[in-house]
Amino acid sequence: MIPEQVIHEIEPAALRERTAAYRRDGWRLVQICSTTLDVFELSYSFTKDDRFEHLRLRLPLDGAQVASITGEYFGAFAYENEIHDLFGIRFDGLKLDYLGNFFKTSVSKPFATSMCVVTGGKANG
Amino acid sequence: MGERTVIPFGPQHPVLPEPIHIDLVVEDEHVVEAIPSFGFIHRGLEKLVEKKDFHEFTYVAERVCGICSYIHGMGYCQAVETVMNIQVPLRAKWLRSFWCELSRAHSHLLWAGLLADAFGFENLFMQCWRIRETVLDVIEETTGGRVIFGSAKIGGVRRDVDNDTLKRCAAKIAFAAVEFEELKKVFRDDYSVKQRLCGVGMLSRDDAWALGAVGPTLRGSGVRTDTRLEGYAAYGELKIEPIVETACDSYARCMVRMHEITQSFDLIQEIAARTPEGPVFEKPSGYPNGEYFARLEQPRGEVIYYVKGNGTKNLSRFRVRTPTFANIPPLLHMLQGCELADVGLIVLTIDPCISCAER
Numbered sequence: 019m020i021p022e023q024v025i026h027e028i029e030p031a032a033l034r035e036r037t038a039a040y041r042r043d044g045w046r047l048v049q050i051c052s053t054t055l056d057v058f059e060l061s062y063s064f065t066k067d068d069r070f071e072h073l074r075l076r077l078p079l080d081g082a083q084v085a086s087i088t089g090e091y092f093g094a095f096a097y098e099n100e101i102h103d104l105f106g107i108r109f110d111g112l113k114l115d116y117l118g119n120f121f122k123t124s125v126s127k128p129f130a131t132s133m134c135v136v137t138g139g140k141a142n143g
Numbered sequence: 144m145g146e147r148t149v150i151p152f153g154p155q156h157p158v159l160p161e162p163i164h165i166d167l168v169v170e171d172e173h174v175v176e177a178i179p180s181f182g183f184i185h186r187g188l189e190k191l192v193e194k195k196d197f198h199e200f201t202y203v204a205e206r207v208c209g210i211c212s213y214i215h216g217m218g219y220c221q222a223v224e225t226v227m228n229i230q231v232p233l234r235a236k237w238l239r240s241f242w243c244e245l246s247r248a249h250s251h252l253l254w255a256g257l258l259a260d261a262f263g264f265e266n267l268f269m270q271c272w273r274i275r276e277t278v279l280d281v282i283e284e285t286t287g288g289r290v291i292f293g294s295a296k297i298g299g300v301r302r303d304v305d306n307d308t309l310k311r312c313a314a315k316i317a318f319a320a321v322e323f324e325e326l327k328k329v330f331r332d333d334y335s336v337k338q339r340l341c342g343v344g345m346l347s348r349d350d351a352w353a354l355g356a357v358g359p360t361l362r363g364s365g366v367r368t369d370t371r372l373e374g375y376a377a378y379g380e381l382k383i384e385p386i387v388e389t390a391c392d393s394y395a396r397c398m399v400r401m402h403e404i405t406q407s408f409d410l411i412q413e414i415a416a417r418t419p420e421g422p423v424f425e426k427p428s429g430y431p432n433g434e435y436f437a438r439l440e441q442p443r444g445e446v447i448y449y450v451k452g453n454g455t456k457n458l459s460r461f462r463v464r465t466p467t468f469a470n471i472p473p474l475l476h477m478l479q480g481c482e483l484a485d486v487g488l489i490v491l492t493i494d495p496c497i498s499c500a501e502r
Contacts, residue, residue: 023436047355048438049447049464063436063447068373070438093355093472100468103182114178121182121501128187132459 025061025072030084033062036073040064041090045071050097052105054132058082060107077107079130088113096120104129145171150483154183158261158487161497165490169483177478177486179471185501192461197223197431197452200461201295204448207463208499209290210250211441213242215499216295218448219461221375222437223297226452229427233377235299237418240377241309241411242285242292243439248316248407249278250442251400252323254494255330258397261491262339270326277319281312299424306418313415320408327401340394344477344489347391356473357466358444359403360493363396365389370440380417381410393492400494403442430454441466443494465499 028036040047048063048070062073077084086109087094098109099120106127109115148169154162162183168176191203205216217239224231256271279289285304286292294301330336346356351364361368362385369385371378386402388395431452439446444466451460470493477489 041353044352046352048445049469051449051460051462051464053451053460053462055459061436061449070436072436091353091355093353093469096468096471097464119180119182121185123182123185123187129190132193 023070023072025074027074030075030077033073033075034085034087034090037062037087037090040071047087047091047094050094050101052101052107052129054079054105054129058105058107060084060101062087082107083110084108085110086112103127106130147175152486152490154180156487158257158491159495160257161495163490163495163497165478165486167478167483167486172483174478174481174483174486177475179475181497181501183501184498188502189461189463192458194457196456197458198297200458201297202293204461204463205291205293205295207502208465208496210253210496211246211443211446211499212290213246213286213292213295214439214441214446215448215463216292217243217376218437218439218446218463219450220295220297221439222435222448222450223431223452223458224427225435225437226431226433226450227297227427227429229298229425231299232422232425233419234303234421235423235425237377237380237414238294238300238304238423240381241304241414241418242282242294243376244407244410244414245278245282245285247442248404248411249275249282250494251404251407252278254400254442254491255326255397255404258488258491261487262336264333264335267326267329267336274319274323274326277315281315284308284312296424298427299422303423306420309415309418313412316408316411320405323404323408327405330397330401336397337394339485339488340392340397340492341390342392342394343485344393344396344481344492345391346473346477348389350476351391351473354472354476355469356444357469358441358494359386359396359399360444360470360473362387363399363492364391368445370438370445373438375437375439377414381413383410393488396492430456431458443467443496443499444469463499463502465496465502467493467496467500470495471500 045064045066051061053059058077095114103121150167152165154164164180166178204219207215252275256268259267348365432454434451437448447464449462
């Protein structure tokens with residue numbers, strides 16, 4: 019049976035603590051996803067047995083910055099470098115930092131703006 | 144301690160069908176560190192969701208990759224259907240599973256051929272791809288395509304396949320399955336295959352889990368997991384037992400895929416025999432408004448499709464986390480301490496699909 023998906027809304031300051039708790043309890047990091055709305059919405063997904071949970075935090079579009087979780091999950095370096103290159107979000111304490119050279123994009127931060135931010139009930143574009 | 148040298152591996156390399164670059168720091172013949180580079184073919188397909196109608200985007204999703212194209216399209220549809228609360232007809236679900244298993248079988252056979260080619264077993268390579276042709280013929284007969292199936296559709300499937308055709312295709316697959324069992328013996332028992340794979344590219348169970356490995360890479364390290372157990376498409380009606388090997392080396396990952404081909408061939412028989420009659424499409428109405436993380440099992444492992452709708456024809460976000468992307472950190476771990484000559488083989492054992500990872 020497809021498990022129910024639980025999304026926990028958290029403050030950015032609580033990210034490392036919550037992630038460390040998942041790590042201690044033996045959860046696997048599934049992915050990190052960023053979405054551009056009127057803020058950046060970051061989703062961290064974890065799984066264990068048949069459970070599938072997400073941490074959700076929001077960051078301002080300008081100067082977005084959040085703690086890296088590579089201390090807890092080293093494999094997160096790929097997601098964090100990807101998000102840095104596509105969205106321009108900075109990750110403090112990133113253990114393997116490509117300094118913006120993970121993806122070779124022709125446009126800087128191509129995903130940092132969205133044509134689909136809803137204004138007055140209709141999407142732009 | 145020998146002098147350290149940096150040897151570039153890729154982006155163009157005989158064992159790599161697609162471009163990835165790895166800087167290998169070596170001491171004598173031992174790799175002490177591996178640092179990957181990506182982005183040679185990054186296309187930004189996810190961004191197109193802001194311009195394409197959410198129905199049209201199915202075509203884009205199918206083109207994320209040429210090997211697992213159907214599952215990309217289907218995963219996207221499944222995520223949107225969940226957001227829109229669409230009840231997909233039963234027959235469509237069974238057909239989806241049928242094509243998923245064909246995808247898995249042909250992907251693993253393609254990989255097995257590439258692996259054989261990488262360690263110089265040319266005849267084995269040719270036999271793998273010969274059997275794969277039968278699978279591709281069945282895909283062509285049931286969808287009209289050999290690479291892009293074009294059969295995924297929000298609300299069901301784009302075309303029906305009559306039961307007689309399903310049974311005829313199942314008979315062809317049964318014949319291929321018999322031939323494949325002969326081939327599997329070579330992978331399982333041949334001295335030269337074992338020489339190249341056993342004890343190479345070790346990834347312990349704990350490391351695989353902690354580094355986020357998925358699919359055969361994770362199951363080859365002894366972790367019993369398979370997203371099909373969640374029961375999406377028709378898998379809730381089928382008996383799925385994850386294939387697990389515990390040796391944690393390249394041979395274990397190879398054998399997981401070998402057994403999964405057999406499993407897929409068996410599932411295809413069962414699906415062809417049990418697919419119920421009925422419609423294959425439920426017309427969606429309205430626009431998606433909400434979000435969902437769909438989780439499916441691709442040939443390379445667990446894949447995530449995230450969609451976020453805003454009540455308009457364009458989605459706010461479509462995101463794919465492909466299995467290859469998840470298997471990069473475990474790969475770097477496997478490469479540390481290996482022999483330089485084994486690098487190509489170890490890279491292949493995660494079955495890298497770079498066009499997926501750089502969608």
